Amino acid sequence: MNTQTRYSISDLAREFDITTRSIRFYEDQGLLSPERRGQTRIYSRQDRVRLKLILRGKRLGFSLTECGELFELWDHSNSGSELQLRLMLTRITEKRQALEQQLRDIAMMQQELDGAENRCSEALNALTAAQNAAKATQK
Amino acid sequence: MNTQTRYSISDLAREFDITTRSIRFYEDQGLLSPERRGQTRIYSRQDRVRLKLILRGKRLGFSLTECGELFELWDHSNSGSELQLRLMLTRITEKRQALEQQLRDIAMMQQELDGAENRCSEALNALTAAQNAAKATQK
DNA sequence: AATCAAGTTTACGTGAACGTAAACATCCTT
DNA sequence: AAGGATGTTTACGTTCACGTAAACTTGATT
CATH class of the missing domain: 1.20.5 (Single alpha-helices involved in coiled-coils or other helix-helix interfaces)
Incomplete structure (x- = not known):
């Protein structure tokens, strides 16, 4: 079952086949804001969903800014x-x-x-x- | 009727709401090759179709290179x-x-x-x- | 204790897709 | 013939979305 509730940055990088650099970049752009345990980022299921939405938007040719607008609508x-x-x-x-x-x-x-x-x-x-x-x- | 057979670069720029710079750039990338009368570019209906295809591809998030690949398939x-x-x-x-x-x-x-x-x-x-x-x- | 994987920040580099500016040629009109 | 609209090449500038490298911390392993 999909009972996992927290992910490391490389968990997500592996799952979605992107680099950790990209994930941190999305955070820089204000599209993600994972928790921190000390220095380390911890991603929740919601963060994972956000990331999935980002990638889907990109596949449709949306810019990161446009993805952010969609999140505003949602939030x-x-x-x-x-x-x-x-x-x-x-x-x-x-x-x-x-x-x-x-x-x-x-x-x-x-x-x-x-x-x-x-x-x-x-x-x-x-x-x-x-x-x-x-x-x-x-x- | 749509009987026009030749277009200037600014005709097309106006029709598709892009700059002439973009059109020349697409030519640089090998996606268009209009006739020349002296220095001036003359675009045929086929060229116009190509341009339309380029823009459609772009709306779908395809790169210009990928658009070029699609033209290869077609041609x-x-x-x-x-x-x-x-x-x-x-x-x-x-x-x-x-x-x-x-x-x-x-x-x-x-x-x-x-x-x-x-x-x-x-x-x-x-x-x-x-x-x-x-x-x-x-x- | 040492080392090693995984994470971090900071900063500069890069390719794609144009924008912008300069300096010039052509043609049409007045 | 003087001006204006439209066209041209050349070349440097810009934005986006990361890549890459360096130098560091932290936690787990041998």
Whole structure:
């Protein structure tokens, strides 16, 4: 079971296949704030989730700053003044629209890949057909 | 109708809301190769499509080098040796898997946004409810 | 006690993707 | 012909996201 509750920096580095340098850098940027036992950083399950979110954001081409904005949305979404909350809702909508644009982009790129794949395997068929023909004549 | 067949560099810059510097930079990186009339660059419809693909790739977090790889897939997908073609098919598969990962990432992030939005509007409801209660007591 | 792995801070280096500025050529208009 | 819009090359500057190296502390192991 996933009963682990605390992680060292190299635990996380290993699990997500990144360097400890990166993890400390994310902390520098204010995206993580693990506990300290003396000098040593100790990461909670929440920290681990944050890290996972950071990496997911990066895979989607978001900058670290944008990831931080998403955390703000997440963290303060049940507090704040009415104006704050309204502002947050519009920002959530913006992010959502960006994601929908990405979905469209992915769909189109998948079509391009389909096209390339088809032409590719057709060319391959043509080649092997030619080879078979050559073999047949050789006999 | 979209009958235009040639574009200046600033035509494209305006249309896609990027600088001419970027367009020339993409050319430096081998992603574009427009005709020349003397010194001046003239972009065809194909060039325009390429540019559109570059920007789409960028929105998906691909580097310019990766965009270039995708163009290779597209351009040479109907020529080359058998080995070349097989290699290309595996690379197409790789790209497709990357896109599928992105789809999963987007789905999860949309869920997070849903959660944030819900908590956000609940907090907002609580606030306005409190305000109404205050008004009522004031009467 | 010694050493060794794992962690730390500090600081400079790096590649990608442009921005910005200078100095110049071309063409069109007035 | 003088100016302005649009284009060009060349080259140095900048931001982001780390990499790399040095010099140090701390805790566990032999």
